[in-house]
Amino acid sequence: MTTRDPRAPLLAGLARLIADETRAACLLALLDGRAWTAGELARHAGVAASTLSEHLGKLVAGGMLTEERQGRHRYVRLADARVAQLVEDLAAQVAPADAAGPRTLRESSAGAAMARGRTCYDHLAGRLGIAVTDALTARGLLVQDTGFALTDAGLGWFADTGIALDRGSRRPLARACLDWTERRPHLAGVAGAALCRHALGTGWCERVGSGRAVRVTAAGRRALGELLGIDGAALR
Structure with missing residues (x-):
């Protein structure tokens, strides 16, 4: 039995x-x-x-x-963040190519904006999120070998940049979240949320309309170029 x-x-x-x-x-x-x-x-x-x-x-x-x-x-x-993670993870299983294409120019423009940069609950996603994740990894601030983790240098980078991390949170400090447009993981967790909050609060990024799409401002391109070496052209 x-x-x-x-x-x-x-x-x-x-x-x-x-x-x-x-x-x-x-x-x-x-x-x-x-x-x-x-x-x-x-x-x-x-x-x-x-x-x-x-x-x-x-x-x-x-x-x-x-x-x-x-x-x-x-x-x-x-x-909470766990519900957001569940919804995003499930949505990531449906490839954009499997869905019907945009029916109007407005839908096409909105889709392009979402793919370029957006918020995924409380962290950055799309090409913007991937660019930031790749830059953190290339500089040894983030490792992806066995799941996402900030290095000691990464913790120092957040502190030096003025991005406070809630070390007492029950959420993981760094977590991989599969990006449904890029099909690669971007940074989530406490660090991802803090970085997104800082980007919006300092004007590095601004929301596009009333949805999830965000765009990088001129100030953001300068800051991300200086702090992470991200090519500004890649953020347009």
């Missing part, structure tokens, strides 16, 4: 939560790391507000989203 793994029903329940196109669209949108109103998500998913509210209720009850209310508005965001 076999004993069923007690995690089986939990895994099945999680799969049911994600196995709905509307809920999947909401989870992917929330990978920008920000809080969205129910109305914004309803418009993004192309469904009625009442329909979206039911879906959000299931995601909140399932522990994938957290919510808060401000006046008449209901805001939701991904529950």
Whole structure:
């Protein structure tokens, strides 16, 4: 007689939560790391507000989203970095080439912007994220031999650059996250989040519109060139 793994029903329940196109669209949108109103998500998913509210209720009850209310508005965001990692890892299994191509010039431009640079929950992704990861590795600040890890020189680089690392966090200091457009891992974890936060806070990067896409500013190209030797032309 076999004993069923007690995690089986939990895994099945999680799969049911994600196995709905509307809920999947909401989870992917929330990978920008920000809080969205129910109305914004309803418009993004192309469904009625009442329909979206039911879906959000299931995601909140399932522990994938957290919510808060401000006046008449209901805001939701991904529950934590673990949920973001799960969604991004699953999305990375679907190659862009497997999906239908962009139907309009606007979709094509948006896709190009996302591939060039974007936030992946709370860290940098796309060609920008890969360029930063490669530069850190080439300078011996990050090693990728058996998973991502900052070297002593890497810890010193973050400190010298003025990027504070939360060493008491339960999250890994450095973690590899598979980039779904580049098909290579970029830097995530505490270090990836701190670097992204610093880049946006100092104006090295700025958001493009209301989505996840980001672009490197002139100041960012200078800073990343001086600090990591990244060719500015590669960041345009």
